[in-house]
Amino acid sequence: MTSLFSKTISLRKDLKISDAEFAQLRDFIYAQSGIFVADNRKYLVENRLATRLKELNLKSFSEYHAYLQYDAGRRQELNRLFEVITTNETSFYRNPPQLKVFQDMVLKDVLDKQRAARQKRLRIWSAGCSTGEEPYTIAIILHEVLRTELSTWDIRITANDLSEAVLAQAREGVYTDYSLRTTPKEIVARYFTPDGANFRIKPEVKRLVAFGQINLSDRMMLKRVERSHIVFCRNVIIYFDDEMKKNVIAAFYDNLLPGGQLLIGHSESLHNISRAFRPKHYPGAIIYGKEE
Amino acid sequence: MADCKDLCQRLGSDDTDVLRDAAYEAGESGCVEAVGHLARLLCSRNLGVQEAADRALRKIGGKEVVAAVKPLLRSDDAPTRNASMDILRAVGVQDFPTLIELLHDADPDIRIFASDILGSTDSRLAVAPLCEALLKDHEVNVRYQAAVSLGELAFADASSCLGKAMEDDEWVQFAVIEALAKIRDASSVGALVKALDRSSDLVASMIVDALGEIGNIKAVTMLLKRMDASPEVLRNKIVKAVVRILGGKALSLLSAAERERFREYLLAALADDEEDVQDAAVSGLGSVGGEAAATAVLAHAARIDRDRHPERYEHAVAAMREMGLTEALGRALREGGDARRMVALDVLAALPCAACSGLLMDAFADLPEEMRPAAAHALAAIAGEEAAAFFLELLGGDDEALLLEAVSFLGGKLRLPAAGEAVFALLGHPSAAVTEAALDACVAIGGEGLDARFREMFASDEPMERLMAVYALGKMGVRDHMDVIRSALSDEVPDIRKIALEALAEMCGHEEEGLPLIVAGLSDENRDVRLAVVELLGGCDSDKIYPYLEQALSDTDDWVRIRALEALGNRGERDAVPRLLELAGEPSKLVALKAVEVLGEIGGPAAFEGLLRLGAGDDPELVAAVEAAIARLRDEQGER
Numbered sequence: 001m002t003s004l005f006s007k008t009i010s011l012r013k014d015l016k017i018s019d020a021e022f023a024q025l026r027d028f029i030y031a032q033s034g035i036f037v038a039d040n041r042k043y044l045v046e047n048r049l050a051t052r053l054k055e056l057n058l059k060s061f062s063e064y065h066a067y068l069q070y071d072a073g074r075r076q077e078l079n080r081l082f083e084v085i086t087t088n089e090t091s092f093y094r095n096p097p098q099l100k101v102f103q104d105m106v107l108k109d110v111l112d113k114q115r116a117a118r119q120k121r122l123r124i125w126s127a128g129c130s131t132g133e134e135p136y137t138i139a140i141i142l143h144e145v146l147r148t149e150l151s152t153w154d155i156r157i158t159a160n161d162l163s164e165a166v167l168a169q170a171r172e173g174v175y176t177d178y179s180l181r182t183t184p185k186e187i188v189a190r191y192f193t194p195d196g197a198n199f200r201i202k203p204e205v206k207r208l209v210a211f212g213q214i215n216l217s218d219r220m221m222l223k224r225v226e227r228s229h230i231v232f233c234r235n236v237i238i239y240f241d242d243e244m245k246k247n248v249i250a251a252f253y254d255n256l257l258p259g260g261q262l263l264i265g266h267s268e269s270l271h272n273i274s275r276a277f278r279p280k281h282y283p284g285a286i287i288y289g290k291e292e
Numbered sequence: 293m294a295d296c297k298d299l300c301q302r303l304g305s306d307d308t309d310v311l312r313d314a315a316y317e318a319g320e321s322g323c324v325e326a327v328g329h330l331a332r333l334l335c336s337r338n339l340g341v342q343e344a345a346d347r348a349l350r351k352i353g354g355k356e357v358v359a360a361v362k363p364l365l366r367s368d369d370a371p372t373r374n375a376s377m378d379i380l381r382a383v384g385v386q387d388f389p390t391l392i393e394l395l396h397d398a399d400p401d402i403r404i405f406a407s408d409i410l411g412s413t414d415s416r417l418a419v420a421p422l423c424e425a426l427l428k429d430h431e432v433n434v435r436y437q438a439a440v441s442l443g444e445l446a447f448a449d450a451s452s453c454l455g456k457a458m459e460d461d462e463w464v465q466f467a468v469i470e471a472l473a474k475i476r477d478a479s480s481v482g483a484l485v486k487a488l489d490r491s492s493d494l495v496a497s498m499i500v501d502a503l504g505e506i507g508n509i510k511a512v513t514m515l516l517k518r519m520d521a522s523p524e525v526l527r528n529k530i531v532k533a534v535v536r537i538l539g540g541k542a543l544s545l546l547s548a549a550e551r552e553r554f555r556e557y558l559l560a561a562l563a564d565d566e567e568d569v570q571d572a573a574v575s576g577l578g579s580v581g582g583e584a585a586a587t588a589v590l591a592h593a594a595r596i597d598r599d600r601h602p603e604r605y606e607h608a609v610a611a612m613r614e615m616g617l618t619e620a621l622g623r624a625l626r627e628g629g630d631a632r633r634m635v636a637l638d639v640l641a642a643l644p645c646a647a648c649s650g651l652l653m654d655a656f657a658d659l660p661e662e663m664r665p666a667a668a669h670a671l672a673a674i675a676g677e678e679a680a681a682f683f684l685e686l687l688g689g690d691d692e693a694l695l696l697e698a699v700s701f702l703g704g705k706l707r708l709p710a711a712g713e714a715v716f717a718l719l720g721h722p723s724a725a726v727t728e729a730a731l732d733a734c735v736a737i738g739g740e741g742l743d744a745r746f747r748e749m750f751a752s753d754e755p756m757e758r759l760m761a762v763y764a765l766g767k768m769g770v771r772d773h774m775d776v777i778r779s780a781l782s783d784e785v786p787d788i789r790k791i792a793l794e795a796l797a798e799m800c801g802h803e804e805e806g807l808p809l810i811v812a813g814l815s816d817e818n819r820d821v822r823l824a825v826v827e828l829l830g831g832c833d834s835d836k837i838y839p840y841l842e843q844a845l846s847d848t849d850d851w852v853r854i855r856a857l858e859a860l861g862n863r864g865e866r867d868a869v870p871r872l873l874e875l876a877g878e879p880s881k882l883v884a885l886k887a888v889e890v891l892g893e894i895g896g897p898a899a900f901e902g903l904l905r906l907g908a909g910d911d912p913e914l915v916a917a918v919e920a921a922i923a924r925l926r927d928e929q930g931e932r
């Protein structure tokens with residue numbers, strides 16, 4: 001009834017966010033998550049949150065700010081807020097050309113080196129993993145490449161995100177065909193079991209991935225992540241301002257083992273962010289390498 | 293954070309991880325002693341270390357950093373050199389004398405670097421030395437860089453030396469023109485205009501652009517004079533510059549002959565390859581007007597991809613409107629393709645003119661179906677009574693967009709009683725948007741007929757219908773419908789109770805009839821209803837409501853209490869102070885902070901004293917709020 005009502009008659013005037021309130025909320029979000037909400041997203045924030053404020057019966061965005069700090073429901077609200085300001089958009093086999101470079105060059109290279117050093121150990125970090133499509137895709141690729149040899153390797157994919165909600169879905173491991181729209185049919189057949197209209201990721205894939213909550217703006221938290229051969233952080237740093245980008249990329253650099261490699265989203269770049277990595281250009285992808 | 297000595301030691305390590313960490317901390321803690329080490333690490337072959345040192349040096353800043361980084365400008369290693377340049381761009385201003393000294397270095401490369409860095413200092417002090425370099429340095433690249441930097445600084449004092457530099461090499465001239473354009477000062481105009489006559493076409497076209505950007509009227513005569521003798525591309529640029537400088541209005545001040553001549557140039561410029569030239573021509577044509585101009589601009593607007601360039605499209609439409617009702621519009625509606633028709637509709641939507649609504653109604657039936665909503669929208673925006681019959685007919689249709697236009701026109705704009713029944717019938721429409729619009733239209737139209745209809749509707753079993761009825765009857769006059777409102781106050785659906793309460797708002801001061809009904813809602817089981825009551829009381833202009841607000845302060849819901857607090861604050865209720873002081877000690881932070889804020893709002897000796905006592909508490913957030921409240925009271929005292 002309430003929802004029906006609010007659709008039918010708009011009792012309250014539209015809630016507007018003032019510049020001062022926007023700055024207040026932006027600083028709060030930044031302090032909580034490192035996500036920098038650019039000025040041009042002001043109206044988006046206003047739009048998306050106005051309904052929420054009405055549901056909570058709040059009168060202004062500064063009240064919402066107080067709510068986020070002090071109300072008994074603030075923890076849950078914070079998660080909702082993050083869902084509003086971030087996009088969790090992701091899919092299996094997102095950006096196939098980049099993944100091909102990952103499979104044929106980056107991964108092959110690391111595996112060969114590890115074999116040569118008689119160390120069948122591999123650590124991959126998926127930072128900003130959203131609902132799990134990315135780390136599971138990596139796990140599937142590992143199965144595809146190593147096949148039966150996989151059981152002789154010690155492998156872990158650490159997958160982190162800020163949002164508990166997306167992590168819960170990731171752990172669940174059930175996906176619609178929309179998430180699988182760019183995934184080859186035979187891969188779907190091999191690594192998923194149908195679950196009604198949906199698809200459930202198989203346990204042998206799931207086993208390789210460990211999910212956990214992390215806030216990329218928390219330097220200490222990042223330092224505790226096990227060091228990796230490869231870091232994926234795709235379509236995440238777009239939310240950050242330059243200072244935060246620099247910090248996060250520096251943390252990846254520190255996390256990577258010598259010779260390690262970083263993959264970022266195809267629309268992202270480290271230009272003006274970091275000169276520490278050596279970019280390697282492949283058809284369809286740039287891979288950033290740390291020196292040996 | 294580690295201490296500085298320790299950091300310096302760690303900066304001597306050969307483990308890259310240790311180095312990066314130490315550099316980071318040195319930067320964060322501003323450890324000046326580490327600067328020497330960091331400068332050394334800037335030359336490290338390890339990129340990770342180099343970068344960490346770079347960041348730290350920027351963070352630390354100051355003379356020491358400038359001094360330590362300066363020698364690296366001479367490094368043979370390009371990355372090191374670039375890094376030191378970048379750092380000096382960021383912190384160089386903190387040691388000006390060193391930068392000036394570099395500007396006189398024997399090595400021209402260093403002088404170029406120094407000019408470049410001075411351009412990022414944002415300091416007026418950099419103008420004189422850069423001007424000297426611009427006019428006296430014998431290396432052309434130094435002069436070029438000096439001009440670029442003067443533009444970056446954009447201080448007007450640089451105009452005169454830049455003007456002198458227009459005698460220099462063409463290569464330097466480019467930079468000078470750009471710099472003058474950035475300075476945008478009247479003093480730059482003279483220098484540019486003077487140079488216009490003896491310049492090559494290439495330089496002239498840059499000057500013309502620059503003059504347009506500066507926008508100073510002094511340049512116009514010169515520009516017009518140059519027009520006839522110029523090749524087409526340059527001529528179009530001049531058209532653009534003149535339009536930019538004069539703006540629309542002043543163009544109509546040109547003499548008739550001049551205007552005729554200029555219109556031809558504008559029409560030609562509409563076909564230029566560059567979009568901003570086209571846009572300028574559109575503005576110009578909009579103000580000189582005429583059929584030829586209208587036809588050309590309309591055709592031009594129809595060619596613009598409005599999804600990709602909405603602002604260019606709007607611009608052309610605005611120019612069309614400036615020209616008023618032209619034949620071109622009617623022709624486009626009657627015989628144009630879709631794109632031209634759309635332009636005509638968009639123009640007409642905000643072109644109030646006597647003949648315009650007739651034009652739209654005549655064309656309506658022959659328009660393709662998907663364009664009719666836009667036509668109806670345009671018509672609704674500009675028409676009056678004469679379109680009533682037209683829209684009444686639309687009410688019989690089933691196109692949602694057309695219905696919305698008709699409902700808001702007949703109800704909101706005309707308030708036409710004859711439309712009442714038909715609009716009321718739409719309350720059952722499946723589209724929520726249509727129902728909502730129809731409800732508002734009914735309220736606007738009003739009258740006995742609709743009144744009876746809504747009363748009937750209130751007896752419905754459908755909550756949605758009862759809700760609409762209460763809403764409408766409340767808006768159409770509470771006093772005439774007290775029986776309905778009263779019964780709605782005990783409806784089983786909370787939203788209906790809320791609407792009924794809101795309808796009573798205007799009667800809140802009425803002690804016998806209004807107030808008792810309203811405050812009964814304070815014990816409603818539904819929190820949103822109670823919130824509505826408190827909000828209503830807060831907005832009520834009556835001296836009888838204090839006890840009820842006080843009652844609400846003991847509500848079980850924090851936000852009900854907060855709203856009650858706010859209401860007390862707005863009313864400046866001094867009697868509430870003791871209770872507020874109590875609430876300031878509440879475990880609920882939200883309530884406590886609000887109570888403190890309200891104490892600051894209400895003021896008075898008791899509040900002030902109470903606040904002082906609260907300020908001695910040990911919850912930092914609360915204490916901060918108390919301090920803010922006290923400061924507010926002090927300010928207000930001061931103002932008196």
Ligand SMILES: C[S@@+](CC[C@H](N)C(=O)[O-])C[C@H]1O[C@@H](n2cnc3c(N)ncnc32)[C@H](O)[C@@H]1O
Pocket residue numbers: 033034035086087088089090091094127128129130131134160161162163166214215216217233234235236239265
């Ligand atoms: C668009 S998704 C990208 C998912 C996946 N990497 C991909 O490329 O398909 C971005 C994710 O970054 C997460 N994120 C944003 N800010 C974060 C932060 N400060 N710490 C951790 N994760 C963050 C969001 O929660 C979201 O799930």
